[in-house]
Amino acid sequence: MKKTIFLLVFSFLYFITLPSCESTSDQHAGPPSKKQQTALPPSTGSRCEILVVCTEHLWNSRALIPLKNELLRPQPGLPQPEPYFSILRVDPVNFKNVIQRNKAVIIIEESDTTTFQWKSNAFSKPQQLALFTYSDLRQLYVLTARHRSEIFSRFREQDLNFTRRTLLTSGAKWKKATEEESIRLLMPQGYTEVVKKNNLSIFFAQSSKTHHVIMVYTRPWDPEGHLLNEWEIIAIRDSLTRIHTQSSRPGSYTMVDTSITPLSQTINFNGSLAIEMRGLYKSVNDFLGGPFYSITIFDEKYRRIILLDAFLQAVGLNKRNMLFEMESVLKSAEF
Numbered sequence: 001m002k003k004t005i006f007l008l009v010f011s012f013l014y015f016i017t018l019p020s021c022e023s024t025s026d027q028h029a030g031p032p033s034k035k036q037q038t039a040l041p042p043s044t045g046s047r048c049e050i051l052v053v054c055t056e057h058l059w060n061s062r063a064l065i066p067l068k069n070e071l072l073r074p075q076p077g078l079p080q081p082e083p084y085f086s087i088l089r090v091d092p093v094n095f096k097n098v099i100q101r102n103k104a105v106i107i108i109e110e111s112d113t114t115t116f117q118w119k120s121n122a123f124s125k126p127q128q129l130a131l132f133t134y135s136d137l138r139q140l141y142v143l144t145a146r147h148r149s150e151i152f153s154r155f156r157e158q159d160l161n162f163t164r165r166t167l168l169t170s171g172a173k174w175k176k177a178t179e180e181e182s183i184r185l186l187m188p189q190g191y192t193e194v195v196k197k198n199n200l201s202i203f204f205a206q207s208s209k210t211h212h213v214i215m216v217y218t219r220p221w222d223p224e225g226h227l228l229n230e231w232e233i234i235a236i237r238d239s240l241t242r243i244h245t246q247s248s249r250p251g252s253y254t255m256v257d258t259s260i261t262p263l264s265q266t267i268n269f270n271g272s273l274a275i276e277m278r279g280l281y282k283s284v285n286d287f288l289g290g291p292f293y294s295i296t297i298f299d300e301k302y303r304r305i306i307l308l309d310a311f312l313q314a315v316g317l318n319k320r321n322m323l324f325e326m327e328s329v330l331k332s333a334e335f
Helices: 034-039 062-071 097-101 137-169 230-244 320-331
Strands: 049-053 086-090 104-110 115-120 128-134 173-177 183-187 192-196 200-206 210-220 253-256 263-269 272-284 289-299 304-314
Touching: 062 137, 104 137, 115 137, 128 137, 137 183, 137 320, 173 200, 183 210, 183 320, 210 230, 210 320, 230 253, 230 272, 230 289, 230 304, 263 289, 289 320, 304 320
Parallel strands: 049 086, 049 104, 104 128
Antiparallel strands: 115 128, 173 183, 192 200, 200 210, 210 304, 253 272, 263 272, 272 289, 289 304
């Protein structure tokens, strides 16, 4: 199994202080009637893609710096710089017909008032549309700064749901992991379970240019005892990959590349405390590597730790969307 590694450090920061804006609206628009929803065409668009409807002059203005910085910031844990989202911009006059059916839309239009609101299934289904109106560019700057994190999170969650629907329609199946079979994941077509033990399953898929690996590992845990930190999680991960991810070169194996510290954060995973981690892995005694994504879940009900891990090799290809699909597989886990 071969992987390749590239190392880059990302830095992206811009901040400007401006006067606060007038009162704004942050109300979710009421849903269309059942009759309207039935008549709506299916939405279009790709994973991690947002359509922005505004003039070129407005797009290049300082007023949208907060929004652009949020959506276009580089995603951590990738060997090449790729933004969280790809942005497609169209002029308002061209926002019609099939273009209106994009699943993720931001409309920014001049008005007598400065407001922000969400609209669901306005032109297609399922669709999320964020609508900004403004009477002053300084107020628009403040408004986009105020709602940028909300917009990021909502479109990110939408993409997870979109990816799961895409997997289901393309033949993904629920598969049980480990010999205990108490954990299951929505696994895309093409994955084969190459390792299955009492507390470990490894699924592998490959194409002519890519290799994908998903690991599921469990170990006992005392809820009254110690919570693993990031470095202890890395040590567990490395102990597994050292044994199970050897390449054709003798003595080679993969491990987390700690020369660039992996990024981690605490999250809620279906009611359980979990640690999410993104970073790069490398090969010892070989020139291989790539990105990885993991979720370590502290399962109080069954008194165990569950490690869900995904990593891939894709030489010369963008990896954001591929890794995002693998992230959606891990986040589909049920136990």
